[in-house]
Amino acid sequence: MAPNPKVVAAYRAMASLGISESQVKPVLKKLLKLYDKNWELIEEGSYRALADAIFEADASEEPEHPKKNKRVHEEEAEAEEALINVEPVQPLKRLRLRGQENNSTSSAPSPSKKPHIEKATAPEGSSAQQQQNKAVSSDGNTRIAARPAPMQDASSDRGKQPALPQDSLRGRKPVCERASPSKQTTVQPGRLVLPNNQMPHANALIIPKDEPVDESPDYELPIAMVPPEPSSLRHSMKSGITRKQGGHVPVTSSQHKNGVKDKEVASDVVIASSAQGEVKLSLSYSSALQGPDFRMPTQEQLLKMMEDRCLRSYKITDPNFSVAKMLRDMCDCMLKFSTDSNDNSQESSMTRPTIDVLKEPEANGTPGVGGSKDLDTGSHSSNGSIQVNSFSALVSPRGPYSPAHQSGLDDAAVISKMDISNDIPQSDAVMQPEDPVSPNSHSLVVVPHHQLTVDDIRSFHNVNDITKGEEINQIPWVNKTTNDFPPPFNYIPQNLVFQDAYVNISLSRIGAEDSCPCIGSCVLLSTHCACTDKTGGEFAYTAQGLLKDEFLEECVAISHNPRQHCFYCKDCPLERSKSNGYLEPCKGHLKRKFIKECWRKCGCGKQCGNRLIQRGITCNLQVFFTSEGKGWGLRTLEDLPKGAFVCEFVGEILTVKELHERNIKCAENGKSTYPILLDSDWDSEFVKDEEALCLEAASFGNIARFINHRCSDANLVEIPIQIECPDRYYYHFALFSSRKIAAQEELTWDYGIDFDDSDQPIKLFECKCGSKFCRNMKRSNGSTRSASISG
Ligand SMILES: C[S@@+](CC[C@H](N)C(=O)[O-])C[C@H]1O[C@@H](n2cnc3c(N)ncnc32)[C@H](O)[C@@H]1O
Numbered sequence: 036m037a038p039n040p041k042v043v044a045a046y047r048a049m050a051s052l053g054i055s056e057s058q059v060k061p062v063l064k065k066l067l068k069l070y071d072k073n074w075e076l077i078e079e080g081s082y083r084a085l086a087d088a089i090f091e092a093d094a095s096e097e098p099e100h101p102k103k104n105k106r107v108h109e110e111e112a113e114a115e116e117a118l119i120n121v122e123p124v125q126p127l128k129r130l131r132l133r134g135q136e137n138n139s140t141s142s143a144p145s146p147s148k149k150p151h152i153e154k155a156t157a158p159e160g161s162s163a164q165q166q167q168n169k170a171v172s173s174d175g176n177t178r179i180a181a182r183p184a185p186m187q188d189a190s191s192d193r194g195k196q197p198a199l200p201q202d203s204l205r206g207r208k209p210v211c212e213r214a215s216p217s218k219q220t221t222v223q224p225g226r227l228v229l230p231n232n233q234m235p236h237a238n239a240l241i242i243p244k245d246e247p248v249d250e251s252p253d254y255e256l257p258i259a260m261v262p263p264e265p266s267s268l269r270h271s272m273k274s275g276i277t278r279k280q281g282g283h284v285p286v287t288s289s290q291h292k293n294g295v296k297d298k299e300v301a302s303d304v305v306i307a308s309s310a311q312g313e314v315k316l317s318l319s320y321s322s323a324l325q326g327p328d329f330r331m332p333t334q335e336q337l338l339k340m341m342e343d344r345c346l347r348s349y350k351i352t353d354p355n356f357s358v359a360k361m362l363r364d365m366c367d368c369m370l371k372f373s374t375d376s377n378d379n380s381q382e383s384s385m386t387r388p389t390i391d392v393l394k395e396p397e398a399n400g401t402p403g404v405g406g407s408k409d410l411d412t413g414s415h416s417s418n419g420s421i422q423v424n425s426f427s428a429l430v431s432p433r434g435p436y437s438p439a440h441q442s443g444l445d446d447a448a449v450i451s452k453m454d455i456s457n458d459i460p461q462s463d464a465v466m467q468p469e470d471p472v473s474p475n476s477h478s479l480v481v482v483p484h485h486q487l488t489v490d491d492i493r494s495f496h497n498v499n500d501i502t503k504g505e506e507i508n509q510i511p512w513v514n515k516t517t518n519d520f521p522p523p524f525n526y527i528p529q530n531l532v533f534q535d536a537y538v539n540i541s542l543s544r545i546g547a548e549d550s551c552p553c554i555g556s557c558v559l560l561s562t563h564c565a566c567t568d569k570t571g572g573e574f575a576y577t578a579q580g581l582l583k584d585e586f587l588e589e590c591v592a593i594s595h596n597p598r599q600h601c602f603y604c605k606d607c608p609l610e611r612s613k614s615n616g617y618l619e620p621c622k623g624h625l626k627r628k629f630i631k632e633c634w635r636k637c638g639c640g641k642q643c644g645n646r647l648i649q650r651g652i653t654c655n656l657q658v659f660f661t662s663e664g665k666g667w668g669l670r671t672l673e674d675l676p677k678g679a680f681v682c683e684f685v686g687e688i689l690t691v692k693e694l695h696e697r698n699i700k701c702a703e704n705g706k707s708t709y710p711i712l713l714d715s716d717w718d719s720e721f722v723k724d725e726e727a728l729c730l731e732a733a734s735f736g737n738i739a740r741f742i743n744h745r746c747s748d749a750n751l752v753e754i755p756i757q758i759e760c761p762d763r764y765y766y767h768f769a770l771f772s773s774r775k776i777a778a779q780e781e782l783t784w785d786y787g788i789d790f791d792d793s794d795q796p797i798k799l800f801e802c803k804c805g806s807k808f809c810r811n812m813k814r815s816n817g818s819t820r821s822a823s824i825s826g
Pocket residue numbers: 184210211212213214215216522664665666667668709739740741742743744745800801802803804805
């Protein structure tokens with residue numbers, strides 16, 4: 036018999052990819068069977084489906100179940116016949132690009148025929164793409180905003196009796212409102228959450244620049260969604276109104292015919308929305324395959340399988356990729372486990388684990404930052420669903436304004452929390468009609484790109500590097516405690532003027548007394564360096580780049596005994612900024628020891644030992660969610676010696692007047708400010724309004740915005756550093772280790788808060804520092820005055 040020319044062509048195409056006939060043959064047979072001998076589907080995209088199916092078959096090489104041999108042989112016989120019979124038949128339904136499912140094309144599916152899900156999920160990316168894209172970045176992630184707690188209205192105490200000078204602010208006002216470690220895991224309407232790169236399948240969500248993009252302009256539709264009533268859905272998406280309950284939006288065609296579920300359908304995906312803005316993706320898998328041997332996979336097994344599958348199938352970003360397909364694969368994985376595996380480690384029948392997929396990925400070699408490695412295998416959801424919570428935001432390497440593209444989601448859509456339910460008709464455990472008002476009801480939030488808020492965009496914190504590449508070292512974040520994501524903010528590595536602050540950095544102002552003619556590293560020279568003149572002729576740093584002990588001890592002592600180091604302005608710029616006709620007395624400012632670093636007008640080089648903090652953060656840090664109720668915190672991932680520079684407190688440079696205005700505005704909006712006053716030198720002369728500066732790090736800041744307060748025995752101490760500005764009304768605010776700090780220890784500094792003084796520009800929080808010297812603890816034990824913040 037003459038060879039079928041189509042078969043020959045397929046062999047040739049595969050041969051060009053280095054795939055032998057013997058590899059092609061069995062897969063081709065299966066595909067022909069699967070596609071009802073529709074060669075069009077096989078030939079499409081230069082035999083892409085075939086190539087991918089071969090790769091998948093190669094990778095899995097799972098032994099056939101003996102029970103199935105007979106059926107398999109029958110199938111093979113049929114397929115063999117198909118190799119001869121090239122008659123095209125009506126093509127079967129394949130997963131299609133979002134919004135295209137309703138299109139009628141030459142490959143439009145036959146409503147009556149559907150491939151088995153296992154086969155239908157043959158990978159869609161081309162093999163060539165697969166090979167090219169092995170090193171696709173795994174960046175990415177999402178969030179559900181942990182919103183800052185509301186701020187106290189700074190004006191609330193106006194008009195109170197004049198107070199005597201006191202050191203209630205103790206010269207340091209880093210006093211920050213905590214970003215609320217709220218348990219808010221619900222996606223708010225209009226809020227965007229992207230799939231986490233730490234999800235096993237995250238790579239699949241990144242579209243390479245040169246990939247063709249979905250031509251469908253219909254970005255208001257969710258991915259791979261086939262709305263039964265497109266117009267109404269579109270309306271609801273566009274208007275930001277979530278879809279009505281009980282109105283599940285089926286993604287695939289698992290319809291019930293006369294109330295009976297179609298047994299042929301292996302899975303379906305249902306997306307539903309609620310007015311609460313929650314998202315539910317419900318995946319059902321066929322009851323036809325469910326028997327007495329049904330077993331649930333363990334979370335690890337399921338995820339591992341998904342990981343493998345994603346690596347094989349989706350590592351190439353493919354314009355045809357759809358989340359629905361990926362989720363359907365997950366159902367398929369469940370099916371495989373439940374029917375094929377006899378592994379004793381599996382969960383018993385009908386147990387359904389809760390998967391917190393994205394809480395704890397691994398980063399920088401530390402356990403558990405945001406990924407799937409640290410799953411809570413013990414917790415099972417009661418409603419028979421697998422929950423995949425806490426997607427983290429993707430960070431776009433192409434800039435923060437294209438996260439949806441980066442995710443492969445084009446202009447739309449994002450899921451923050453999804454329930455993958457095992458629809459088991461017998462138990463009827465899930466797929467109940469949803470209560471439109473219940474907080475547990477499920478919702479679909481599809482956010483067109485144009486609806487993203489600035490906060491949404493800011494909140495795409497890369498789980499592996501919250502600094503977005505701004506620092507020398509990556510700084511990952513991790514949350515083992517809740518489903519919260521780091522609050523939205525823009526990472527900036529250096530202070531930036533907000534608006535009115537007058538920071539005059541000009542070379543002409545730096546005179547001989549503020550620069551040195553040294554060559555090399557000043558700290559190594561025996562000659563006098565002019566840059567030490569302001570610090571008593573001594574460098575504060577050792578040749579090893581640590582603070583000298585003596586200097587450090589003095590700084591710590593000042594911190595511990597602020598009263599002895601406070602000065603009081605005659606005409607306090609801070610009070611002036613708040614004054615609405617009634618000027619209160621100065622509450623005191625802490626006069627601290629300065630360091631002056633060499634800078635660009637000096638003869639020495641960048642590596643000079645007297646240029647420490649300007650070289651940036653060098654230790655390995657991690658943002659983490661504290662378990663004590665302080666919200667996010669910062670810790671070191673390595674042992675730190677005493678006197679090590681950890682980081683600068685970076686933020687927007689504001690005048691104190693601007694800070695006051697911002698505080699009021701933030702209070703109105705329920706937001707917080709994270710300010711510190713740059714007031715260490717305010718005693719030297721009368722400080723003009725525009726010179727009374729502070730740093731505010733809530734919206735623009737660096738890693739220091741995560742450092743929590745600890746009363747008195749904090750392990751960091753703050754030191755003002757003069758670098759480029761000879762006037763000390765502007766300086767850098769650097770944090771050094773005040774003692775040896777062990778890896779994994781939380782980094783803290785004493786904000787200098789007087790918890791008994793409610794007349795502060797910020798709202799106080801209930802201190803949970805845990806120190807035996809806690810000033811707030813004393814107050815709450817012995818005093819009736821409350822200084823706690825809500826949230
Ligand atoms: C600079 S921010 C620190 C990062 C913050 N924890 C977060 O989650 O973004 C300061 C805020 O953290 C919280 N915080 C800091 N130290 C705390 C402590 N010792 N006890 C309770 N809350 C604290 C307060 O809400 C404060 O306003």
